[in-house]
Amino acid sequence: MTEKALVLEDVSVVFPASIRPSLDRCSFKIGASERVALLGLNGSGKTTLLLAAVGLVPCSGRIILGGQEVGLADWPVLRRKIGFLFAIPEDQLLLPKVKDDVELSLRHRRYSPSQASQVALRILEALGIQDLAEMAPYQLSHGQRLMAALAGVLVPDPSLVLLDEPTSRLDPPARRRLAELLDRRKEALLIATHDLDFAAGLCDRYILLDQGRVSESGSDFKAVANRWGVRAPL
């Protein structure tokens, strides 16, 4: 049987002082190399679910990553297999230069400084942003920051990548380039978005969240468009 990249079983998140669970017994599986869109309206729990899946918010239920059930002590090691792109990319750009920041992702993987430098330059070239290597994150536009953050996410070749609203604030050509780039990758992808065109063009199927619950899953993105009363994805 093929190992699943991510399995969630009855995962719930209740924030203190909230009147209802932010996530309510969510269960689903994502296969290796599978691309899944996590759809939902604003406030439906998409970001919370991504954060719970990497152990950044406390939750109940079971999380299984790459066939291994996650206990609290396992996170530091298991997180090395996961890439996570935040909705606001500047939050995860931690070093003064783009290239240094990308190299940071290789630090725990026993790369020598020269190896790390070469690998970082390779991923920057692959993303078409090698010109930004020596620049500081604050000098970049939103789209450039997103690509720089994505370089740091993808450079260690994670087996699972979680992306939180990657297309928000991107212009159409940048959005298309991002879709093409992700389309070439082999990692399992879980993409939280409400961009139906982007999701339908890239993902094999979707999981629909509604008020913290998995309300539906499937591959008919037009059905979601109909439900939301918007134009069906092209």
Add this chain to the structure above:
Amino acid sequence: MKTDSLGLWKRSPGLQSLAPATRLLLGAILLAGLLLTRPSTLASATWIAVSVAVWLALLRTPIRLLLGMAVWAVVLGSPLFLVAAVFADFNSGLPPPALATGLLQALEILLKGTAVTMAGLTTLSTVDAAQLQEGLTGLRLPRKVSVLITQILVQTGILIEETGSLIRAIRLRTPAGRLGLSWMLARGIPSIWLPRVMGRAERVAWAMTLRGFDGEIRTPEPIPARPLDWIYAVAALLWLAITLTVREARVS
């Protein structure tokens, strides 16, 4: 491409042939000298003014940026005049009159504060974020301290950018002439800004956790000091020695 949100990084084109660590060292020596000097006599005030002028000439900081820094320094220091009376010694009975003495002392603090602020800001304007970290490492500061200082300045830039957008939003949403409404919105800034800062801090901490960032980063190897760096460093130390001598002579 976005401009620098801190508004300072690498804006001064002078002294770029020196290593970042040397630039920071020169700025630190100037700061130390200014802090230790009291511009209470014409000679010492002139010494401070000339020193700062020479520093600015070496840096070739754009006039517009200098004016901006000066305005900030004066805005921060001007409330001192309101407390001039506190400095006044009404019991001395000696000329000049007591309030004038207080005003002179407030002026002295304002002058010194302006000089110190401008020296600090212009020092920062000789480097960018990466050079700052490289320079701090070159000065043999503990690695965590250099990382912390760099992070503070980088995040401050982002916060300034966010504050700017918040102010623009307030301007847009406040009809001209509605002072009451402006005041109401301005009062709301802390309650919006602080949670935003806290939210950002939380997200940055998450990113650090996910990326295995614990402050122990590989900083670039400092550029070794060349003869020119040594010449400038020795000149700066000589300046500091003269400054201290002038100060001691005045005290004695």
